[in-house]
Amino acid sequence: MSTYVAVNxxxxxxxxxxxxxxxxxxxxxxxxxxxxxxxxxxxxxKCALSWNKLDAAQAQTxxxxxxxxxxxxxxxxxxDFTYQAQGSLSGAxxxxxxxxxxxITLGGFTASAIGVLKAGDFLQFSTYQLVRVMDIxxxxxxxxxxxxxIEPELRATPSVASVVTVIDPSCYMQMSTQGYSGSxxxxxxxxxxxxxxxxxx
Numbered sequence: 001m002s003t004y005v006a007v008n009x010x011x012x013x014x015x016x017x018x019x020x021x022x023x024x025x026x027x028x029x030x031x032x033x034x035x036x037x038x039x040x041x042x043x044x045x046k047c048a049l050s051w052n053k054l055d056a057a058q059a060q061t062x063x064x065x066x067x068x069x070x071x072x073x074x075x076x077x078x079x080d081f082t083y084q085a086q087g088s089l090s091g092a093x094x095x096x097x098x099x100x101x102x103x104i105t106l107g108g109f110t111a112s113a114i115g116v117l118k119a120g121d122f123l124q125f126s127t128y129q130l131v132r133v134m135d136i137x138x139x140x141x142x143x144x145x146x147x148x149x150i151e152p153e154l155r156a157t158p159s160v161a162s163v164v165t166v167i168d169p170s171c172y173m174q175m176s177t178q179g180y181s182g183s184x185x186x187x188x189x190x191x192x193x194x195x196x197x198x199x200x201x
Contacts, residue, residue, distance in 0.1 A: 012058050018048040019080050021152065022197070043152045044198040045130060045171050047078060051192045059182075059190035066180045066194055075199045079170035086118035087133070091144055093164040095125060101153035102134075106164055109140035116140050117148060117166075124169035126162035128201055129155055155200070172199045 024041040051062060068074055091109035093116075098104050109116045117138040124130050134149040158164075176197040183191045 012051060012054060012062075013081055014049040015052045016048075016050040017081055019082075020046055022046050023152075042155070042200075044200065045173070046176065046195070046197045047080075047173070048193070048195045051190075053185070054190045054192065056188045056190075059192070062192060063180075063182070063190075066175075066192065069175045069194075070179045072174060075172045075174040077170040078173045078196055079168050080122070083122060083169075085121050085166060087116050087121050087138065087166075088113060089121075089166045090116050091140070093123075093166060095158040095160060095162050095164055096145065097160070098154060098157045099147065102151065103147065103149050104154070105145060105147045107143070107145045107161075108164075109144040109146060111140060111142055111144045113140045113144075116146060121166070122169040123150070124165035124171065125154075125158040127154075127156045127158050128172050129158075130169055130171040130198075172201070173197060174199050 022044045024043060029036050051058075054062065069076060090113040093106045094108040096105040096107045115137050117133045117135070119133055119136050121133040122130060123133065131150040131152060131154070134151055138146050138148055140146050173196040176195045180192060180194040182193070185191075
């Protein structure tokens with residue numbers, strides 16, 4: 001998979017976007033005492049985009065892009081178009097270390113800044129992983145460092161000092177079906193629907 005097609009030329013933001021996390025966890029139950037154990041088997045972000053009643057110019061621009069994306073050799077960066085960070089994001093965050101797959105330390109925030117990250121804020125790493133902050137409110141220490149809880153878990157450890165994207169964080173996705181669907185209202189109205197799922201490099 002080698003082609004990266006940008007989505008920043010959308011003729012029109014989607015009228016509807018479904019966004020979520022697809023989990024592959026499983027549970028095992030003990031035949032002796034009935035206790036259960038959850039095994040994390042990975043995850044992928046997914047989304048569905050819909051555009052309603054596009055004019056001819058909007059529809060044809062989008063259909064050209066969707067035709068490119070219908071090839072499984074193409075992927076693109078997609079973000080949650082409704083997302084707004086709740087933390088101040090003060091500074092220029094970088095990755096410091098993984099403490100566990102669900103707990104990490106970042107640096108580069110403004111020293112002693114209050115509320116730099118808040119629950120639900122997205123982080124995008126150099127390894128193309130997208131995670132959410134789980135802590136209610138996170139303050140930077142005197143060196144600009146924070147230690148936070150995240151979900152979902154890290155698949156791979158980012159490089160030390162690599163940039164953490166907090167503005168318009170996105171993840172790589174590809175079309176999850178073999179094509180897209182649309183309905184036409186002649187002479188010039190088109191509605192389009194397409195599903196995407198995260199690509200794991």
